[in-house]
Amino acid sequence: MRQEHPYSGPLSHWLYGIGIGLALFTGFGQMPIYKRYYLTDIPGLGWAADFYTTASLHYLAVALVLGLLAWRIGLYLRGVRIRWLWGPGTAWGWILFALLAASGLMKVLRNLGLYLPPPFIVTIDLVHMGSAMALMFTGLGVILSRRRRREKPL
Amino acid sequence: MKFSPTRRQLLKGGLAAAAGLAASGIPRPRSAGAAVGEPLCTVLDISRCIGCEQCVEACREQWQETVPDPVEPMPKPFPSRVPIEDWSKKKDVSDRLTPYNWLYVEHLSLTHKGEEVEVNIPRRCMHCLNPPCVDLCPFGASRVEKNGIVRIDPDICLGGAKCRKVCPWHIPQRQSGLGIYLDIMPSYAGNGVMFKCHRCTPLVAQGKLPRCIEVCPEQIQSIGPRDQQVKKAVALAKQKAKADGAGEERWRDYLYGLFENGGTNTIYVSAIPFHEINRALKADRAQWAQESGIKAPRRAKRAALAGRPLMGPVADTMAEVGNLTWALALAPVAGLAAGLGRLAAGKGGRKGGER
Incomplete structure (x- = not known):
């Protein structure tokens, strides 16, 4: 390393x-x-x-x-x-983190009792889960491809 | 048997309900603020409940048919430990919460101040102010409306029953074999749809009363803007406390739902302290578990409590998670300060860090 x-x-x-x-x-x-x-x-x-x-x-x-x-x-x-x-070391990585952070922030506000329209909640739940899965698979790909990771970490 | 009470369908009840509604001392949701999306709260004076179960019947008549029958045969869940919960052949069960029965009346006998008293308590979803079923549903199927109604969208729900687990009263009930999970991976993810009281959302949206309130012959329940209803409940609880010889300052003992789980939009007021009612409920469940014939004590206890919530004190379930919001808010600030501040200037500092 x-x-x-x-x-x-x-x-x-x-x-x-x-x-x-x-x-x-x-x-x-x-x-x-x-x-x-x-x-x-x-x-x-x-x-x-x-x-x-x-x-x-x-x-x-x-x-x-x-x-x-x-x-x-x-x-x-x-x-x-x-x-x-x-x-994150690439634009893709930062985008995923930004999506996770934005949707996560909404979920945190909702957990504090803030009213959010139900369709919006469904959207942020799906965005949060989708970007987490994308981050996980991207990360796994990077870990499995050590050579690529050395060249440019996620 | 406790959970198969005799229904007292009183003729008087039916007539009184019609007359009472015509005279209508009950505020209509629309006039009471529903139209502007103000949270609506219900107050139930259970000392007036005669246990006629007209509310249960009205709820069932109105909503039971909206719960579809499951597909036959139901997909076999994998792994086999996942239980199929099928109430479609037991739709007549009305002495507990089921997917086809969103409201039941608890009939209790207890001794208060040396006297045998009977208490009847309509039980359904409490419609919490900050419902954990909504906060923790991973798919947004459980939702809270602007008017404070907590409901589950059957078109989105996968029936994982997480809402039931995180609910302090374990209110939502699952019907397997229906819902969107059938179109995804029916054996491997999801297990049906969760159902519970939605406080007659479609009717309230039209400015009508929830059915249980509309038909009650004793008008034990009222609905209106939360602020007004809380004042009303507290005043009533003070009266009850005084009448019970406990003193007005003990009014909190005679209320249930105002403080539980951080506050709910269902407030019960009783002439008997709720800790006594809860003690009787626990004794009742223990007896049920003993008579159930289920050998494993833990399983028997679980079965006794299923769909039959207690009325014990409930701390704010989302408080701990809410408190950790501070960690989320402070961590980036601390990290940024560390990066910009002395830590960055220390070992290896700015100069050494530059490529």
């Missing part, structure tokens, strides 16, 4: 990986599929059957990812130029 700057080292890389992994796991766990498909029967994963726990963990994981991305933007604004080994 190439390291070009202390900031782009393993700590931030791992934190990002944990944040994204947990956000995806708890996000998909909002669909009632983990219990159905025995995932919650795996020792240590019983908590994944509790939708309030997964929702709370989803918030925390997203906070971690947002914090890391904001840190990266802060560094960029300071003029620090780093070739990051994690996070």
